[in-house]
Amino acid sequence: xxxxxxxSESLAGRFFLHRCLHWSFTECEQAFGWNFEKWIYFGGYPxxxxxxxNETAWKSYIADSLIETVLARDVLQxxxxxxxxxxxxxxxxxxxxxxxxxxYNKMLGQLTDAGNTTTLACxxxxxxxxxxxxxxxxxxxxxxxxxxxxPKLILWNNGLINALSKCSYKEAMNDSLWRGRLxxxxxGAHFFNGFxxxxxxxxxxxxGNDEVDFVLTSxxxxxxxxxxxxxxxKLSGLTAFRKRYPKSKALIIGSTGIPLEEFxxxxxxxxxx
Numbered sequence: 001x002x003x004x005x006x007x008s009e010s011l012a013g014r015f016f017l018h019r020c021l022h023w024s025f026t027e028c029e030q031a032f033g034w035n036f037e038k039w040i041y042f043g044g045y046p047x048x049x050x051x052x053x054n055e056t057a058w059k060s061y062i063a064d065s066l067i068e069t070v071l072a073r074d075v076l077q078x079x080x081x082x083x084x085x086x087x088x089x090x091x092x093x094x095x096x097x098x099x100x101x102x103x104y105n106k107m108l109g110q111l112t113d114a115g116n117t118t119t120l121a122c123x124x125x126x127x128x129x130x131x132x133x134x135x136x137x138x139x140x141x142x143x144x145x146x147x148x149x150x151p152k153l154i155l156w157n158n159g160l161i162n163a164l165s166k167c168s169y170k171e172a173m174n175d176s177l178w179r180g181r182l183x184x185x186x187x188g189a190h191f192f193n194g195f196x197x198x199x200x201x202x203x204x205x206x207x208g209n210d211e212v213d214f215v216l217t218s219x220x221x222x223x224x225x226x227x228x229x230x231x232x233x234k235l236s237g238l239t240a241f242r243k244r245y246p247k248s249k250a251l252i253i254g255s256t257g258i259p260l261e262e263f264x265x266x267x268x269x270x271x272x273x
Contacts (some may be wrong), residue, residue: 016268021193022157025264036261041169043159047190055168062163067091067132071083075130086111087123094124094133094153095164099184099213101206103150124151131156134192139215141222141245152204154188161185169191182214183229183260185254187268191216194268216272222248223272228255 016236023044028034034042042052051058071088081087089111093102104117111120124135135151153162161182162172172178189268191202191214199219205212214225224241235252242248249273254260263271 019195022189024190024193025261036264037173038169039264040179040186041162041172043157043162045157047160048159059163062159067160067163068136070130070132071127075126076198078129079126081123081126083119083123086119087127090120090123091133092164094127094155095161097143097153098155098158098161099152099181099188101150101152101204132160134188134202136188136202136211136214138203139205139212141216141217152188154185154192156187156189156192158182158186180229183254185226186229187225188214190264190268196269200269205237205241207240210237212241215241218269218272221272223251224248225251225253226257227253228257229260230255250269 021044023031023046025034025036025039025044026048026131028039028042028044028046031046031106034049038052042049042058048058048061048066051061071091072084075081075087076084084215090107093107093110104120107120108117121135124133127133128135132155134154134156136154137151138149148182162169165172167175167178172182188202196202201217203215203217203234205215205224212224216223216225222245224245226235238250238252242250249272252258253263256272
């Protein structure tokens with residue numbers, strides 16, 4: 001992160017960024033023999049993989065060696081943070097609500113000494129620069145997006161979620177609601193780890209009771225993406241979105257759409273080419 005900050009200096013010259021991403025499902029499957037459920041829970045941190053058999057040690061490693069190091073050292077060196085405790089609490093709150101839409105006002109109610117919504121939005125952007133958490137904006141084609149609208153929280157690696165969760169691997173996989181959140185978050189993270197370019201953006205859409213999990217804009221094309229981790233359900237949100245934006249395309253992941261393991265076995269952006 002400090003290297004990237006130094007690239008903006010005038011003496012750095014011309015450069016090309018080569019990103020080392022979180023490990024994908026295929027990489028963890030080949031290297032550690034993990035199945036899909038293990039990758040959804042433990043995420044793509046190869047250094048922590050040998051500790052997966054001891055969940056207590058694995059959670060401690062992720063929390064102390066990765067999360068705390070990045071938040072307490074790397075992030076604080078990039079920009080002056082007047083409330084470092086709030087930064088940590090904001091990250092912890094994001095881990096509690098993965099792939100969920102959470103208004104800044106609701107965050108203020110959950111956090112102590114939270115200041116105002118502008119401070120929270122700034123800190124969320126700062127955490128995003130560390131490739132930890134992103135807050136998706138609400139999609140609005142042809143209109144200026146409302147600044148400060150309720151973000152949808154996506155963590156770039158599921159290991160960050162479960163390291164701070166009280167659920168064990170077995171409990172998480174038996175909880176259909178939590179497992180669904182993990183899968184939906186993993187889909188969002190898969191797109192973020194897939195090199196979203198300057199002409200691409202990932203958002204969500206919600207109007208009244210209708211909602212689409214993700215909306216990917218690539219150039220002039222718009223894709224409405226719905227994630228179905230359990231039994232096939234209604235697609236009223238997808239139908240409403242395509243009715244409002246008839247030129248958009250649909251992508252269903254899971255259930256009657258692309259099988260989950262197949263989707264995660266390829267680069268995310270390859271599904272829209």
